[in-house]
Amino acid sequence: MRGAADRLNRGFVGVPTFLRANYCADMAALAAEFAVIGVPFDEGSPFAPGARFAPRVIREHSLRFGTGGLYDIDSDSVLAPDLVTSGRLVDCGDVDIWPTNPARTFQNLTQAVRAVLARGGKPVIIGGDHSITFPILQGYDRPVHVVQLDAHMDYGAVTEDLRHTNGQAFRQLHALPHVESLTQIGIRSFRTRASDVRDARANGSTIVTMPKLREVGATGALAHIPDGASVYVSIDVDAYDMALVPGCVSAEPDGMRFDELTGILDMVARRFAVVGFDFVEVNPPLDVGTGVTSYLGALTIAKFLSAIATGERP
Numbered sequence: 104m105r106g107a108a109d110r111l112n113r114g115f116v117g118v119p120t121f122l123r124a125n126y127c128a129d130m131a132a133l134a135a136e137f138a139v140i141g142v143p144f145d146e147g148s149p150f151a152p153g154a155r156f157a158p159r160v161i162r163e164h165s166l167r168f169g170t171g172g173l174y175d176i177d178s179d180s181v182l183a184p185d186l187v188t189s190g191r192l193v194d195c196g197d198v199d200i201w202p203t204n205p206a207r208t209f210q211n212l213t214q215a216v217r218a219v220l221a222r223g224g225k226p227v228i229i230g231g232d233h234s235i236t237f238p239i240l241q242g243y244d245r246p247v248h249v250v251q252l253d254a255h256m257d258y259g260a261v262t263e264d265l266r267h268t269n270g271q272a273f274r275q276l277h278a279l280p281h282v283e284s285l286t287q288i289g290i291r292s293f294r295t296r297a298s299d300v301r302d303a304r305a306n307g308s309t310i311v312t313m314p315k316l317r318e319v320g321a322t323g324a325l326a327h328i329p330d331g332a333s334v335y336v337s338i339d340v341d342a343y344d345m346a347l348v349p350g351c352v353s354a355e356p357d358g359m360r361f362d363e364l365t366g367i368l369d370m371v372a373r374r375f376a377v378v379g380f381d382f383v384e385v386n387p388p389l390d391v392g393t394g395v396t397s398y399l400g401a402l403t404i405a406k407f408l409s410a411i412a413t414g415e416r417p
Contacts, residue, residue, distance in 0.1 A: 114167035120194035121165050121229070122186070122405060127193040130218035135190055137408060138224045140215055141197035145386075146205055147234025147268045151352045153386035157397065158197060158229040160387040164394060165401040173409050182409035191412065192227075195219070209238035216242030216379075227408065229400075230383035233257055236337045237272040239381060240279055247333045247378060248284045249276060250325070250371060252342040252364060254355040255292050256310070258299040274299075277306045283332075288324050288367065289313055289342040292355050313357055321370040328375065336371055336380040336407075338364075340400060347399060350390025361399075365406055372410035380407065 112123065120126050121139040130138070141158030148154060172184035186192050198215050201207040216239050219226045228239055233253075240249065251257075251273060258274045276282045284307065291313040303310060311324045319326075328334065342364055345354035359367075371377060382404050390396045 119162040124192045124194045133222040135193040137192045138219045139194040139227045142231035144231045148232040153388040154232045156387045157385040160397040161400045164398040183412040212238045213242045226379040228381035233383045237275045251287045251337045253339040254341040321367045334375040338382045350396030368407045
C-alpha cells in the first residue's frame with residue numbers, strides 16, 4: 104500500500120514504521136543496509152518516566168516525510184531518494200522489554216544489534232533513555248570510536264546495585280576493548296561532577312564543552328579521530344538547546360541549535376565510516392501538543408540517515 108501511485112499517504116495514515124520503510128520481522132533474514140530498532144525502555148531514567156513512548160511517537164512523526172527522500176531547498180536536491188523505496192532501510196520493530204528486569208532487556212538489545220551486524224547492516228536505534236547505549240555497543244566486536252552528543256557526560260560511578268541507569272552508560276564503555284575512543288560533545292550542565300570529568304579524562308575521553316565547540320567547530324571537535332575510522336554516534340536530544348526540546352526531562356540552556364548539531368553529524372558522515380547510531384531521551388508525555396520534540400527527533404534521524412546513505416550533506 105505504501106507504494107501505490109494513487110495513494111496520498113498523509114502523515115496520519117498507515118502503519119507507522121520509520122519513514123514508512125518495510126517491516127523486517129526476522130533479523131536473521133535482514134537484507135538491508137540500515138535497520139531501525141526501537142527500544143521503549145525508560146527504567147534507567149531516575150527522574151521521570153516517559154521515554155518508553157518515544158520510539159512509537161517518533162515513528163509516527165516520521166510519516167510526515169515522503170518516501171522518495173528529503174528535498175533540500177538550499178541545494179535543490181533530494182537526499183537519499185531511494186533509501187526507503189529500494190529497501191536499503193527497514194524497520195525491525197522493537198526490542199522486547201522485560202519490566203523491572205533491565206539486564207534481560209539489555210541482553211535482548213545486545214542480541215538484536217549482533218543480529219543486524221551479522222547481516223552486514225547498520226543499527227539505527229531509537230530510545231528510550233540513554234542507558235541503552237552500553238548494551239548496544241556490547242553488540243559490536245570490531246574497533247569503533249564513539250561520538251556522544253549530550254548536555255551531560257553520563258559518567259557516574261558504577262556499583263553492583265546501580266549500573267543500569269542513564270547516568271553511567273559512558274563510564275562503562277571503557278570496559279569494552281573494542282571502543283578505541285570516546286568523544287563527548289556539548290557538555291555544559293552544572294550536574295556534571297568534577298570527579299567524573301577527572302575520571303573521564305584519565306580514561307582518555309575527549310570532552311568538548313559548548314564554549315569549546317563554538318570556538319573550534321565540528322572540525323576541531325573531531326580532529327583527533329582518524330579519517331575513515333569506524334564511528335558510532337550516540338545522540339541525546341538534550342544536546343539541543345532546551346528551547347527546542349520541551350519533551351525532554353533533562354534539557355539544559357545554552358545547547359546546540361539545529362544547524363550546529365546537524366553540522367556535526369554532517370562532518371561525521373563525511374569523514375568517517377558510520378557503523379550505527381542511537382537517538383535517545385525524547386519524553387512524549389512532557390512534550391507540547393504538537394509533539395515538536397518527537398518531530399525534531401524524527402527529522403534529525405532522517406537527515407543523518409540521508410547523509411550516511413548518500414554522502415549528501417543535510
